[in-house]
Amino acid sequence: xxxxxxxxxxxxxxxxxTTAADLRLLDxxxxxxxxxxxxxxxxxxxxxxxxxxxxxxxTSAIIDKLRRESIRLTQxxxxxxxxxxxxxxxxxxxxxxxxxxxxxxxxxxxxRVSPSHGYRAVHAVARRQGLPVEVQIRTVWQHHxxxxxxxxxxxxxxxxxxxxxxxxxxxxxxxxxxxxARWEIWLASRxxxxxxxxxxxxxxxxxHQSVLAARRRALxxxxxxxxxxx
Numbered sequence: 001x002x003x004x005x006x007x008x009x010x011x012x013x014x015x016x017x018t019t020a021a022d023l024r025l026l027d028x029x030x031x032x033x034x035x036x037x038x039x040x041x042x043x044x045x046x047x048x049x050x051x052x053x054x055x056x057x058x059t060s061a062i063i064d065k066l067r068r069e070s071i072r073l074t075q076x077x078x079x080x081x082x083x084x085x086x087x088x089x090x091x092x093x094x095x096x097x098x099x100x101x102x103x104x105x106x107x108x109x110x111x112r113v114s115p116s117h118g119y120r121a122v123h124a125v126a127r128r129q130g131l132p133v134e135v136q137i138r139t140v141w142q143h144h145x146x147x148x149x150x151x152x153x154x155x156x157x158x159x160x161x162x163x164x165x166x167x168x169x170x171x172x173x174x175x176x177x178x179x180x181a182r183w184e185i186w187l188a189s190r191x192x193x194x195x196x197x198x199x200x201x202x203x204x205x206x207x208h209q210s211v212l213a214a215r216r217r218a219l220x221x222x223x224x225x226x227x228x229x230x
Contacts, residue, residue: 026063053081077125179211
């Protein structure tokens with residue numbers, strides 16, 4: 001299909017109803033990403049990482065995104081994607097720079113600066129054979145937050161990841177995300193310093209405890225939801 005035909009397909013899927021013929025066309029489009037995905041994953045593995053991911057988003061997930069966002073089908077950058085988890089922000093920045101050098105045609109999207117409903121990470125969107133493949137670079141804490149968000153969304157609805165769902169859960173996840181960001185920024189700021197002052201150490205421990213407390217509240221909410229369902 002041409003780019004125009006792909007976007008017309010996306011327009012039909014966006015407004016519905018979804019036909020079997022359009023689903024087949026969408027699946028054909030999904031499959032075109034496989035070679036680009038394999039190429040990018042090989043490049044990431046060559047840097048010493050073991051990426052996890054998928055060569056193509058499910059048809060239902062693509063349709064949901066089209067209907068949720070003001071976006072054309074050819075503009076979706078995460079139909080194919082993989083993920084790597086690193087220790088901290090310093091390593092996150094280093095990996096993003098190395099990917100830019102190795103893959104050449106790469107756009108870096110820093111979702112630490114502009115988080116999406118609490119979700120923070122660095123995304124490197126590489127283009128291969130004219131198709132985008134997204135590499136998510138998460139720190140351990142960012143990954144733990146995202147995994148917990150997914151688990152909560154499985155229980156209360158996927159809208160939780162997009163600013164919907166129970167307000168108390170949204171607040172808890174937002175608070176946890178912000179606490180993680182403050183903690184990781186502090187750690188990165190001390191990476192090149194020889195010694196932290198007592199005041200800084202006290203502040204850092206307070207931020208660390210805030211991260212742990214926010215995590216505990218989110219997990220308690222998840223456990224409470226599951227108890228109510230049983």
